[in-house]
Amino acid sequence: MLSVGPELRLLQLLSCVILVLLYQVTDAERDLKGACSTCKQITDNFNKGYDRTTKQNFGGGNTAWEERKLSKYETSEIRLMEILEGLCDSSSFECNRMVEEQEEHFETWWFKRKTKHPDLHKWFCIETIKVCCPKGTFGPDCNACVGGSDRPCHGNGMCDGDGTRGGNGGCSCGHGYRGEFCLDCIDGHFSEVRNDTFSLCTECHPSCKTCTGPTNQDCDECKEGWEEDDQEACVDINECSRDPSPCKEDQYCLNRDGSYSCKACDSVCSGCTGAGPDSCRTCAGGYQDTDGTCTDIDECSQPEPECTEEHQKCINTQGSYVCICSSGYEEQDGKCVEAVQPGERRKGRSHVLCAVGEVYLATIRLNE
Ligand SMILES: [Ca+2]
Numbered sequence: 560m561l562s563v564g565p566e567l568r569l570l571q572l573l574s575c576v577i578l579v580l581l582y583q584v585t586d587a588e589r590d591l592k593g594a595c596s597t598c599k600q601i602t603d604n605f606n607k608g609y610d611r612t613t614k615q616n617f618g619g620g621n622t623a624w625e626e627r628k629l630s631k632y633e634t635s636e637i638r639l640m641e642i643l644e645g646l647c648d649s650s651s652f653e654c655n656r657m658v659e660e661q662e663e664h665f666e667t668w669w670f671k672r673k674t675k676h677p678d679l680h681k682w683f684c685i686e687t688i689k690v691c692c693p694k695g696t697f698g699p700d701c702n703a704c705v706g707g708s709d710r711p712c713h714g715n716g717m718c719d720g721d722g723t724r725g726g727n728g729g730c731s732c733g734h735g736y737r738g739e740f741c742l743d744c745i746d747g748h749f750s751e752v753r754n755d756t757f758s759l760c761t762e763c764h765p766s767c768k769t770c771t772g773p774t775n776q777d778c779d780e781c782k783e784g785w786e787e788d789d790q791e792a793c794v795d796i797n798e799c800s801r802d803p804s805p806c807k808e809d810q811y812c813l814n815r816d817g818s819y820s821c822k823a824c825d826s827v828c829s830g831c832t833g834a835g836p837d838s839c840r841t842c843a844g845g846y847q848d849t850d851g852t853c854t855d856i857d858e859c860s861q862p863e864p865e866c867t868e869e870h871q872k873c874i875n876t877q878g879s880y881v882c883i884c885s886s887g888y889e890e891q892d893g894k895c896v897e898a899v900q901p902g903e904r905r906k907g908r909s910h911v912l913c914a915v916g917e918v919y920l921a922t923i924r925l926n927e
Contacts, residue, residue, distance in 0.1 A: 591725030595691040597653045598684035601646050605679055608642035639669045697726040704728045715741035735760040766793035784817035827853040845878035870895035
């Protein structure tokens with residue numbers, strides 16, 4: 560039996576504690592960002608509710624009495640309550656909890672702060688309950704994002720935790736950019752403008768792997784499927800002109816910029832140069848060349864009969880033909896013999912089937 564020593568148990572316990580702590584850290588991190596977006600949603604809905612109630616309790620007339628009543632309603636607790644009711648969906652637990660917990664702040668703002676601090680999001684989410692930060696800043700102390708709060712990530716990426724009390728302020732760069740500051744260009748892009756605070760990366764010509772400018776003459780290196788010509792420009796390789804062809808016998812080659820593809824020939828062809836029955840190199844068995852197009856051969860109307868057994872008849876099919884027993888006869892051991900009960904009609908009959916190149920037996924049902 561294996562016995563677990565006290566050191567190992569301690570190690571197991573420690574790793575458990577670390578895992579739990581790690582989980583809580585990432586969880587708390589998510590909560591910080593989530594709390595800000597909940598708060599943002601609440602203040603957005605507050606502003607919508609404010610607009611919605613602007614014209615409420617207004618009869619449409621213009622009497623002095625109505626204006627007095629309206630101005631009273633404008634700043635009334637009734638109006639505040641109407642706005643507060645519409646802040647959250649009933650299903651949004653986080654939203655309802657935040658409103659419930661912070662309700663008194665809305666009253667304070669409504670009656671005492673509104674005039675001096677008209678921006679509710681700023682007063683409530685950033686300055687009062689401190690779940691958000693001003694744009695371009697992040698974290699518990701609202702520090703500036705990488706690249707500065709005016710243009711986080713130099714305008715080429717997203718700052719982690721931007722506008723929230725969470726995140727680390729680092730950049731995830733947008734397409735074309737890389738580096739801690741999102742000032743460097745990724746492969747396949749070149750730097751059009753670049754200084755300490757501004758960078759513009761533009762995509763290379765599709766023929767370049769890396770480049771110094773926008774055209775196919777500015778490539779440092781050609782991309783796969785392209786090669787340098789005598790002007791030192793990257794041009795498409797025509798893979799289809801290679802010998803032997805990169806495609807199989809029953810395929811044709813289609814060249815494209817930077818690549819090529821192999822497509823199946825038409826079924827009437829044996830090898831082809833393109834799509835359709837008029838691009839065959841030669842016709843497949845059972846087909847013949849008619850004015851450059853492969854068409855079915857009618858074996859049944861050839862001078863030499865194809866179905867030679869007694870009481871057989873020939874039926875032409877696409878690319879082939881079949882031999883069946885004539886009416887009143889049925890197939891038995893490869894021969895057409897008189898039907899057992901000639902007077903009686905049967906629903907199904909057996910026949911001999913012959914195909915080009917081979918003879919095989921099969922049972923088919925025919926409606927006579
Ligand atoms: Ca090509």
